[in-house]
Amino acid sequence: MSPDSSTVLDCTGMQCPLPVVKxxxxxxxxxxxxxxxxxxxxxxxxxxxxxxxxxxxxxxVEVRKDGDVFHVLLRRT
Amino acid sequence: xxxxxxxxxxxxxxxxxxxxxSDPGRCATPFFLAAAAAAMEVEVAIYFTMYGPQLxxxxxxxxxxxxxxxxxxLSYFIDQATSLDVRLLVCQPSLxxxxxxxxxxxxxxxxxxxxxFNEMAMQADAVVSF
Numbered sequence: 001m002s003p004d005s006s007t008v009l010d011c012t013g014m015q016c017p018l019p020v021v022k023x024x025x026x027x028x029x030x031x032x033x034x035x036x037x038x039x040x041x042x043x044x045x046x047x048x049x050x051x052x053x054x055x056x057x058x059x060x061v062e063v064r065k066d067g068d069v070f071h072v073l074l075r076r077t
Numbered sequence: 078x079x080x081x082x083x084x085x086x087x088x089x090x091x092x093x094x095x096x097x098x099s100d101p102g103r104c105a106t107p108f109f110l111a112a113a114a115a116a117m118e119v120e121v122a123i124y125f126t127m128y129g130p131q132l133x134x135x136x137x138x139x140x141x142x143x144x145x146x147x148x149x150x151l152s153y154f155i156d157q158a159t160s161l162d163v164r165l166l167v168c169q170p171s172l173x174x175x176x177x178x179x180x181x182x183x184x185x186x187x188x189x190x191x192x193x194f195n196e197m198a199m200q201a202d203a204v205v206s207f
Contacts, residue, residue, distance in 0.1 A: 017113035021161065024116035048113075055088070055117040 006035040012069055013041060020048050023074065027058060030076040035061065038072040045070045081197050086120040091197055093206035097128025097175070098141055101151075104132050105143040107207055108154035108163075115161035119202075122164040124194055126171045133165060133182040152183075159185060168194065 009026045011019040019040045026036055038049070046063050049072050053060040061073035082089050092111055096103040107123050114121045125133060132138070138152040159165065165186045172178060179188060189197075198204045 017109050017116065017157075020113045021116045021157065024118070024161075052117055055119070 006037045006073070008037045008039065011038060011040040011042070015042055016044055016048070019045055020052055023049070023052065023072075024056070027056075027074065027076050032076050034076050036074045036076070038070075038074065040070050040072065041068050042070075045072060049074065081193060082120055082122075082200055084120075086118055088117075088119040089197075089201040089203075090114045090119055090121050091201040091204045092121070092123040093204065094123055094125050094129040094132065095127040096207060097131035098137055099128070101141045101145060102143055103207065104141060104151050105154040107205075108151075108158040110205065111163040112154075112158045112161055115158065115163050121158075121162075122166055122197065123158070124166045124168075124189075124197075126168060126194075128175065130167050130171050130175050130177055130182065133167065133186055134177065135181060135183055138183060155183065166194075 007026065007030065009022060011022055019038065019042050023036065023038050030036060038045070049060055049063065053074060058077050059075040061075050064071045092107045094107045098104070111121045111123050132151060138155060139150050142148055142150040166189050167179070167182070167186055168190055169188065179186065
């Protein structure tokens, strides 16, 4: 499902605000158009990533839950 | 002279922390939220007033934490916020209330006054107080 070129950021086991903070830092290292796949178990990650992407102008491509792990795909704009 | 807001971000959030060391469970949340806001590319400051300046004491930040001896010390949450350019502000009367001087506090804390605080509050998109 994930594009081959995506960078994976594993934030499983981390609590707010670390997934948000680490996502912001990781996205800054990507080129426009590149995808970040965030893995997180924080139950608030979906609303957090909606808010974060809306605020920063990056694209929230997909949020998928696989067991306890959320897979969040974000495209750097 | 200390600038009020730098103005290089789309939004501004000002947090106000009034709680001190007597209630450690209330010490870290403003730093969490400030870090999350800073990660949203928003300009963020935390103003420490009433008992709040106690949380910035050099001799306190490694000795208390929101869950006592379990979990991270307060300094961990402060560093997380300041590494994202969250600014820490105090005013002189609050330092006096707590018998503190700026030199007693961790590095990087900025001194402002009541007029500057009010102006920052009026310019901010949100003011969140604890």
